[in-house]
Amino acid sequence: MNSKARARLVHLLISKSIVEALLIAGVAVAFFFATTNPYLRGVLDTADKTSVSGWAVDESRPSARVELQLFIDDRFVAAAIADKFRPDVHEAKRAEDDWHGFVFSAPQLPAGNHEARVYAVHSNASGARKTLQLIGKPYRFRIE
Amino acid sequence: MITDRSLAAWEIVSVISSVLIAEWILSASAGRNKLIIAVPAALAFVLIIGSHFLRGESLRDLGIRLDNFLPALKLLSLPMIIIAGIALLIGFLSGARPDFFRWHAERLIIFQLALGFGWGFLQQYVLQSFMNRRAQIILGRGTASVLVTAVIFSILHFPNPWLMVVTFVGGVVWAFVYQRQPNLFALALSHGVMTWVLVSALPPSALNHLRIGLKYFA
Numbered sequence A: 001m002n003s004k005a006r007a008r009l010v011h012l013l014i015s016k017s018i019v020e021a022l023l024i025a026g027v028a029v030a031f032f033f034a035t036t037n038p039y040l041r042g043v044l045d046t047a048d049k050t051s052v053s054g055w056a057v058d059e060s061r062p063s064a065r066v067e068l069q070l071f072i073d074d075r076f077v078a079a080a081i082a083d084k085f086r087p088d089v090h091e092a093k094r095a096e097d098d099w100h101g102f103v104f105s106a107p108q109l110p111a112g113n114h115e116a117r118v119y120a121v122h123s124n125a126s127g128a129r130k131t132l133q134l135i136g137k138p139y140r141f142r143i144e
Numbered sequence B: 001m002i003t004d005r006s007l008a009a010w011e012i013v014s015v016i017s018s019v020l021i022a023e024w025i026l027s028a029s030a031g032r033n034k035l036i037i038a039v040p041a042a043l044a045f046v047l048i049i050g051s052h053f054l055r056g057e058s059l060r061d062l063g064i065r066l067d068n069f070l071p072a073l074k075l076l077s078l079p080m081i082i083i084a085g086i087a088l089l090i091g092f093l094s095g096a097r098p099d100f101f102r103w104h105a106e107r108l109i110i111f112q113l114a115l116g117f118g119w120g121f122l123q124q125y126v127l128q129s130f131m132n133r134r135a136q137i138i139l140g141r142g143t144a145s146v147l148v149t150a151v152i153f154s155i156l157h158f159p160n161p162w163l164m165v166v167t168f169v170g171g172v173v174w175a176f177v178y179q180r181q182p183n184l185f186a187l188a189l190s191h192g193v194m195t196w197v198l199v200s201a202l203p204p205s206a207l208n209h210l211r212i213g214l215k216y217f218a
Helices: A003-035 A087-091 B004-029 B034-055 B069-093 B109-139 B143-155 B161-180 B184-201 B204-210 B213-217
Strands: A040-047 A051-058 A067-072 A075-081 A099-105 A112-123 A130-134 A139-143
Touching: A003 B004, A003 B034, A040 A112, A040 A139, A051 A067, A051 A112, A075 A099, A087 A099, B004 B034, B004 B109, B004 B143, B004 B213, B034 B109, B069 B161, B069 B184, B109 B143, B109 B161, B109 B184, B143 B161, B161 B184, B161 B204, B184 B204
Parallel strands: none
Antiparallel strands: A040 A051, A051 A099, A067 A075, A067 A112, A112 A130, A112 A139
């Protein structure tokens, strides 16, 4: 194999690697947007022995109600829609109307420390995948 | 300066990476439209064919010829009979009845065998005309390059354990025969027939429908 052919083969190998790297990067970005909604906003305001409440808005579709799931101590508790009256969210210009709050009834929990997490349910464009996306931050609370 | 051996190793790794990208990344993220899997496959073929031209390899060198078809088939026949016998024995011992119409039962068996030959030809072309020949540039003709070719073939069938064992054994036989009688038609025939025998003889659960990569878990 002469040096010219060798150099061409090296160029071919490098070009192939660059195209594959770009392909994988494109797939990674597409996969991120298929499984994540970067426009979801929300806060888990309070959690105690009786209820877990907060608000959630999808800023890409501000009039839509966000589907949520509550987990306490990593166990599924309940599903709900963020459609409760929260005028403060509207006043803060985070939503287009007053109806983006959520309130879950807390289950019977033993005394001690607990952690509540609320996730938004996100479907990809084809509906083939559903993923959960954390709303706000986990809320730690104690039951005496 | 890049030597011929390091260049050959780079070529092998590059084609393996294309297959792994297709098997493990794109098949998982492609959704219903699997056309994107053709991209790394096309890139691999551009590299393989370009490499043949740049290295001055003829069709005859690659094994696309007919003059040594019968000698190659003769070399393949004994190991094929032994492997088929072992597969039938394993199937019998595991309580599975051989069913020679099981392989894609919705299709005519003659059509499925023709597809098996075509798919076998494609796989043997990549495995022998490219991988085996590049392995020989690195390690020379003989046991080491035969084993490297077989290990590559087996790894590409990860994580299907039975298929990895079968492809390693098949890879050793095919790479050994190719180094003595390079004939892709004989290897493709052997590939198609052995796949048919294994699918028919072994319990269906063992080969998991020949699934590999992330699809193995589907």
